[in-house]
Amino acid sequence: MKLYHFPLSGHAHRAYLFLSLLGVDAEIIEVDLANGAHKKPDFLKLNRFGQVPVLEDGDIIVNDSNAILVYLATKFGRKDWLPDDLASVAKIQKWLSVAAGEIAYGPAAARLITVFGADFRSDEVIARAHRILGLINDELEQHAFITGKTPTIADVALYSYIVSAPEGNVDLTRHPQVRQWLARIEALPGFAPFPKTAIGLAS
Template identity: 60%
Template sequence: MKLYYDALSGHSHRVQLFLSLLGKPVEIVNVSLAAGEHKKSEFLKLNRFGQLPVLEENGAVLADSAAILVYLAKKFGHGAWLPEDALGAARVHRWLSVASGEIAYGPSAARLITLFGAKLNADEVIKRSHDILKLIDAELDGRQWIALDQPSIADVALYSYITAAPEGNVDISGYANVNAWLKRVEALPGFVPFARNAVGLRAAA
């Protein structure tokens, strides 16, 4: 199994994290976003969208982190990370959509400004970040995990950009339920941390 990856990418990290939680060995192929390697012709043969991550497994080439999480859960998760029943699966997919939507346009986008100098409105994306963090914090009230009574790929998909939100100047200290949930994810056997960068609120930490 081979994972095309950049350590700065939360999308890459969520796949790396899940592979580690599953105990699946993987060969890491570093693709530098900063150097634009994801837009070069060789990589575009793997993913014409020019996005990370990409997973090669048993002859299949898969792109999009949410799709890869679903594939890995179906193939190796034995029903533990993505339920087979319709209601459980729908609850997990709801939060995969949040990871691809509100998280991508909130905490992830805020971090793009500080890490890559993205030309985005910082006030707008920070506000969006707090809007979704408030919702997630409320959802976690009285719950251990976001979608089910056990960890699922929904938790994996949400984790990386939420823990890294301070790098985009999004203060998460006031979200007690979110911070307790982050610690629960970090306590899972096989957990691997997302690389920390001294930018945003972490610059002085």
């Protein structure tokens, strides 16, 4: 099993983190995004979108971070991370959508400005970030993890861009339940940290 990875990508970190939490020994292949390796023909054969992460498992190629989480949990029969009862499936899918939507256009976008020079309006994306973090904070007042008492792939999907939000000038002190949740994830066996960039509020 191979994971095509870029250390500063929160999307790639989701897959890397989950492999680590599962204790799966995969070959990690770092993709040189700075020099356009993700746009070269060989990589585009793996992912036409030219994005990381990509999971290669024999003849199976999975090239979306949330899809990789679902694939890995299913492949290894980890119903603790991806229960199959309908209520849990619906809750997890909702938060995977939040990770791909509000998180991507909030804290992730704010970080893209400071770390990669993306052309977004910082006031807009920071406000968006606080809105979704406020909703997540409210949810976490009810239970330790995002869907209940134990972690699921939904927590993994949300973690990377939330923990790195201060790099995009998003202040997490306004969201105490979120900060406690981050600490609970970081205490899990097999946890692998998201590399920090000394920029924004994290400078």
